[in-house]
Amino acid sequence: MKITDVKVIVTCPGRNFVFVKVMTDEPGLYGVGEGTLNGSEPIVAEAIRHISPLILGRDPHQIEDIWHLLYRQGYWRGGPIFMAAIAAIDIALWDIKGKVANLPVYQLLGGKARDKVMCYSHASGRDEIECEDSARRIIERGFKAVRCQVGNYGGQGIIGVIPPLTPGTPSTAIYEPTPYINSAAKLFAHIRSTLGDDIELLHDAHEQLDPIASARMAKSLEPYRLFFLEDPLMPEHRESWSIVRQASVTPLAIGEIFTSRWDCLPLFMNKWIDYIRIKPIHGGGITEVKKILTLAEPFNVRSAMHGAADIGIIGQAASVAVQSVIPNFGIQEYTRHPEPAYEVTTGACELREGHLYPNERPGLGIDIDEEKAAKYPYQRAYMPLLRRADGTVHVY
Ligand code: CO
Numbered sequence: 001m002k003i004t005d006v007k008v009i010v011t012c013p014g015r016n017f018v019f020v021k022v023m024t025d026e027p028g029l030y031g032v033g034e035g036t037l038n039g040s041e042p043i044v045a046e047a048i049r050h051i052s053p054l055i056l057g058r059d060p061h062q063i064e065d066i067w068h069l070l071y072r073q074g075y076w077r078g079g080p081i082f083m084a085a086i087a088a089i090d091i092a093l094w095d096i097k098g099k100v101a102n103l104p105v106y107q108l109l110g111g112k113a114r115d116k117v118m119c120y121s122h123a124s125g126r127d128e129i130e131c132e133d134s135a136r137r138i139i140e141r142g143f144k145a146v147r148c149q150v151g152n153y154g155g156q157g158i159i160g161v162i163p164p165l166t167p168g169t170p171s172t173a174i175y176e177p178t179p180y181i182n183s184a185a186k187l188f189a190h191i192r193s194t195l196g197d198d199i200e201l202l203h204d205a206h207e208q209l210d211p212i213a214s215a216r217m218a219k220s221l222e223p224y225r226l227f228f229l230e231d232p233l234m235p236e237h238r239e240s241w242s243i244v245r246q247a248s249v250t251p252l253a254i255g256e257i258f259t260s261r262w263d264c265l266p267l268f269m270n271k272w273i274d275y276i277r278i279k280p281i282h283g284g285g286i287t288e289v290k291k292i293l294t295l296a297e298p299f300n301v302r303s304a305m306h307g308a309a310d311i312g313i314i315g316q317a318a319s320v321a322v323q324s325v326i327p328n329f330g331i332q333e334y335t336r337h338p339e340p341a342y343e344v345t346t347g348a349c350e351l352r353e354g355h356l357y358p359n360e361r362p363g364l365g366i367d368i369d370e371e372k373a374a375k376y377p378y379q380r381a382y383m384p385l386l387r388r389a390d391g392t393v394h395v396y
Helices: 041-055 063-072 080-101 128-140 177-195 211-220 235-247 261-269 286-299 313-325 370-375
Strands: 003-011 017-024 030-034 117-125 145-150 158-162 172-175 200-204 228-230 252-254 302-305 329-333 350-352 355-357 385-387
Touching: 003 041, 003 370, 017 041, 017 080, 030 080, 030 313, 041 063, 041 080, 063 080, 063 286, 080 286, 080 313, 117 128, 117 313, 128 145, 128 177, 145 177, 177 200, 177 211, 211 235, 235 252, 235 261, 261 286, 286 302, 286 313, 302 313, 313 329, 313 355
Parallel strands: 117 145, 117 329, 145 200, 172 385, 200 228, 228 252, 302 329
Antiparallel strands: 003 017, 017 030, 117 355, 158 172, 350 355
C-alpha cells in the first residue's frame, strides 16, 4: 500500500480547524488527522503542504519510520508548527492502520485499560454565586469534576479592556495579579463550602503569575483540596516550578503548550508536577504522546489532556484513544464544540454522564465532510494579549 496524497482542509465551522486526509492507492481507504494550532492555523497548513511530498509513495503502515522521517527531515526540528503538522499526519496514519485491521485505534495501542475517560468541564461567572450556579448545571449533567473560574480569561484580575487598533484583531485586556489571586481564594472558599467534599474542583491560572505569586496562590488554595491547579506559571520558568512545588501540596498541572518529550522530561524527573497536559495534536501525534505518557509513569505523573474547543473532534478522539489505554490516566478536559463542527467532522466520541467513550468503529471512527468544510471558509483570528494597568505588556 502507498500514500498517494495528503489533502489539507482548513475550515471554520464556528472556529478554525486544520484537518488532513491522507489518501492511499487502495480505493476508498484514507485516514483523517488534525493539527489545529489556535491562532496559527494557516501556518500549520503550509507546513503540512511542505512536508507531505516526503511521504508520497511510502507505506502508510510504517508509522514509526514516517514519524522520524518527518521529525528529522529538516535541520530545524520541533516547535509548535512542525509538531502540529507531524501530528496531523501521524493521527491519520493510525486511522488508516485501524481501518485496515478493522479495529478501533485503542485496540492497536494495547486495548482498553478503562471503559471511559473521566472529564471535567468549565464553570464560570462574574462572581462566586454565578460560578456556583454554573458548576451545579455541570454536575447535573453527570460531571464529577468542574473547573471553576470567575471573571474573564484572567479572572477578576482583568480590570479593563482596550479596543483593537485594527478591525479583525483582538482587544487587549488590562490585568493585575493581586485582585486575581484574592478572588480565586474567595471563589474556592465559597464553592467548596456550597458544593461539598465529593466533587473534584480544578482551576486554571493561564500562566499569568510570577513564581512567588504562583507559590502564594497554590498555598492559599490548599484548604479547598483542588484536583489540580493548572498553569500557575509560564512553562518557560522551568526551575521556578520547584518554588511552587515546595510551597504547598496543591497538585500541579502543566503542558498544554508543550510540543515534545524534551519539554516534559525535566518536570517529570524533578517531580515538579502531577499532571501533564500534552496531547496528540500538539505533541507530534499518537506515536509520540503515547511514549511521553510512558516516560511520565515512573514519576507518578498522570495525563490531563488539554481539551479546549480549539482541539477539534479528531484531536479529541486521538486523546481519548491514548487515554483509554495508558495506566497513568488522570482526567480529560471537555468543552463542547460549535454545532457546525459536528457536521464537518462526523462521528465524535460520545459524552455520557461526564465521561468520553472511545469510538468502537475502525480507526478513530471519524470522517471529514469536505463539502461541508468548504461551506465554512477560514476566518483570520488571533489570540488575545494582556497588559498591566500602567500599559506594560504582561510578561509573566
Ligand atoms: Co489551560
